[in-house]
Amino acid sequence: MGVLVFIVLTLGLGALITVAVRSHWHETSPVNRLTFDPVSTSLAGTIFAQFAVGVIGVLLISSEYSSGSIRTTLAAVPNRMRLAVSKLIVLTASIFIISEIVCFIAFSMGQAIFSGVVPTDSLSSGAVLRSVIFAGVYLTLLAVFGFALGLILRHSAACISVFTSLLLVLPIIVLFLPQSWQNTITRYEPSALGRAMMSTTPPAQLFAAWTALVVLAIYVAVALGVGIALLQRRDA
Amino acid sequence: MLKIDHLSKRYKDTLAVDDLDFEVKPGVVTGFLGPNGSGKSTTMRVILGLDHPTKGRATINGKKYADIKSPLREVGALLDAKAVHPGRSARNHLRALAVSNKIALSRVDEVLEFAGIASVAHKKVGGFSLGMSQRLGIAGALLGDPGVLLFDEPVNGLDPEGIRWIRDFFRSLAKEGRTVFVSSHLMSEMAVSADQIIVIGRGRFITQGSVDELTTTAQGTVFVRSSDPSSLAALLVRNDGVVLQNAESGLTIGALTSDQIGTLAHFAGITIFELTPQRASLEDVFMNLTAESVEYGSASPEMMHREH
Ligand SMILES: Nc1ncnc2c1ncn2[C@@H]1O[C@H](COP(=O)(O)OP(=O)(O)OP(=O)(O)O)[C@@H](O)[C@H]1O
Numbered sequence: 001m002g003v004l005v006f007i008v009l010t011l012g013l014g015a016l017i018t019v020a021v022r023s024h025w026h027e028t029s030p031v032n033r034l035t036f037d038p039v040s041t042s043l044a045g046t047i048f049a050q051f052a053v054g055v056i057g058v059l060l061i062s063s064e065y066s067s068g069s070i071r072t073t074l075a076a077v078p079n080r081m082r083l084a085v086s087k088l089i090v091l092t093a094s095i096f097i098i099s100e101i102v103c104f105i106a107f108s109m110g111q112a113i114f115s116g117v118v119p120t121d122s123l124s125s126g127a128v129l130r131s132v133i134f135a136g137v138y139l140t141l142l143a144v145f146g147f148a149l150g151l152i153l154r155h156s157a158a159c160i161s162v163f164t165s166l167l168l169v170l171p172i173i174v175l176f177l178p179q180s181w182q183n184t185i186t187r188y189e190p191s192a193l194g195r196a197m198m199s200t201t202p203p204a205q206l207f208a209a210w211t212a213l214v215v216l217a218i219y220v221a222v223a224l225g226v227g228i229a230l231l232q233r234r235d236a
Numbered sequence: 237m238l239k240i241d242h243l244s245k246r247y248k249d250t251l252a253v254d255d256l257d258f259e260v261k262p263g264v265v266t267g268f269l270g271p272n273g274s275g276k277s278t279t280m281r282v283i284l285g286l287d288h289p290t291k292g293r294a295t296i297n298g299k300k301y302a303d304i305k306s307p308l309r310e311v312g313a314l315l316d317a318k319a320v321h322p323g324r325s326a327r328n329h330l331r332a333l334a335v336s337n338k339i340a341l342s343r344v345d346e347v348l349e350f351a352g353i354a355s356v357a358h359k360k361v362g363g364f365s366l367g368m369s370q371r372l373g374i375a376g377a378l379l380g381d382p383g384v385l386l387f388d389e390p391v392n393g394l395d396p397e398g399i400r401w402i403r404d405f406f407r408s409l410a411k412e413g414r415t416v417f418v419s420s421h422l423m424s425e426m427a428v429s430a431d432q433i434i435v436i437g438r439g440r441f442i443t444q445g446s447v448d449e450l451t452t453t454a455q456g457t458v459f460v461r462s463s464d465p466s467s468l469a470a471l472l473v474r475n476d477g478v479v480l481q482n483a484e485s486g487l488t489i490g491a492l493t494s495d496q497i498g499t500l501a502h503f504a505g506i507t508i509f510e511l512t513p514q515r516a517s518l519e520d521v522f523m524n525l526t527a528e529s530v531e532y533g534s535a536s537p538e539m540m541h542r543e544h
């Protein structure tokens with residue numbers, strides 16, 4: 001169910017956005033035309049899909065707490081590390097595979113829609129290929145982050161609020177900070193890391209794609225470490 | 237065999253389990269009895285490694301639950317029948333459990349059949365009645381054919397047919413040499429379904445014994461008819477007896493056994509016409525034992541019981 005929402009969001013919204021860009025291309029300013037990135041535009045659906053994968057990750061564990069089935073699960077698999085790792089493997093593998101497929105379809109669909117009117121990119125370029133692959137990696141990391149939040153907070157609603165706050169509200173809060181702070185902080189926002197990972201040539205105020213991947217991976221690893229430690233320490 | 241070793245569990249400011257220490261032996265049904273909030277479920281959760289003990293430990297065949305490789309094959313438990321993913325079908329729920337503990341999938345249909353829910357095996361668990369969930373929980377407990385079985389208030393939600401079925405079922409499990417540990421807050425239930433009873437109150441151990449032992453060691457009363465009731469009453473009171481009733485027909489004496497009363501009367505030269513020990517009902521015993529430790533008592537429940 002969640003997976004279906006995720007696929008529809010990425011592909012459907014990606015298609016809508018690319019169609020919109022194509023139909024307005026003739027009135028787009030030359031500056032915007034110059035900085036236009038056909039890759040990240042075709043992957044724009046991921047902006048919405050990131051919430052879907054986050055929720056999938058959260059629910060994988062929080063739904064066990066809300067239904068009480070965590071007790072049955074832990075009675076069957078009392079080794080909590082083993083439980084967390086096996087859930088993590090299932091989550092990571094399935095979200096990674098689906099994300100990559102969906103991102104590649106979104107990219108190809110976008111280029112097909114653009115073709116003839118808007119400049120397009122091809123996967124034969126290394127940076128383009130990396131961007132599309134990283135889009136899937138970004139979504140996978142967010143799903144794992146959602147899972148870690150689920151382990152820490154246990155309540156679905158609380159997890160989803162925190163998750164959306166980090167992606168949506170945090171950037172808005174940063175906007176209220178002094179400009180000099182903004183310049184250093186913005187690049188560390190999860191959503192900015194995602195943008196850096198998905199663009200062929202990330203703008204100067206963001207991290208390079210690989211650096212962004214490492215920073216995001218560190219966030220996720222820390223959250224996951226805290227989550228697993230709490231899972232082991234707390235009563236079920 | 238199940239061993240509770242000086243186990244204590246504290247939740248913030250409640251000491252839910254206070255230094256419990258006992259063993260549950262195989263081959264008999266052991267009842268775990270206590271009023272509401274006395275710590276039965278907490279003890280069960282600690283046994284299953286769901287809650288971490290504050291002190292002491294619980295072991296199954298010498299091992300902590302968390303250290304058992306495929307625990308469902310050694311221990312079957314039904315704690316909370318509703319603790320199941322509501323979107324799964326009964327069969328898929330059991331299949332997932334079987335896979336996680338390397339149990340043959342053919343067992344799933346066997347236990348569904350046994351628990352009497354084979355006809356609803358494909359239905360979502362979320363829509364199950366309490367009784368059906370309880371049966372699914374029992375199916376889950378039996379899945380790995382374990383030697384140790386724990387049931388927390390298993391008769392909750394069962395109809396009379398189901399209750400009789402489950403009692404017979406516990407007995408047959410015990411007869412096969414398994415360790416069967418069943419909690420309840422109803423003495424009357426334990427009296428018919430358990431061989432051995434462990435009584436707790438406010439997290440503390442109160443007593444342990446067979447149903448017979450508990451009723452005889454508990455303070456029953458003795459009815460006496462004699463040649464000189466008033467002298468006998470005075471004599472017994474001097475010897476720590478309590479005269480509960482001094483009626484035309486005879487005396488009802490507490491705190492002394494019929495042997496003691498007979499002996500005292502003999503040396504005082506009082507002739508006894510009738511000396512009848514009156515067995516306390518198991519329910520009375522329970523009420524007396526746990527009177528001080530009832531957590532959520534309504535206004536003096538034991539008084540109401542004495543009237544009968
Ligand atoms: N997770 C928890 N957090 C805080 N207190 C708890 C928790 N679980 C149990 N308690 C408290 O511990 C005590 C023992 O509760 P427990 O559920 O073990 O009793 P019980 O014997 O199973 O009662 P019942 O017959 O009502 O099922 C109660 O006072 C309860 O409020």
Ligand SMILES: [Mg+2]
Nearest residue numbers: 276277278388
């Ligand atoms: Mg209970």
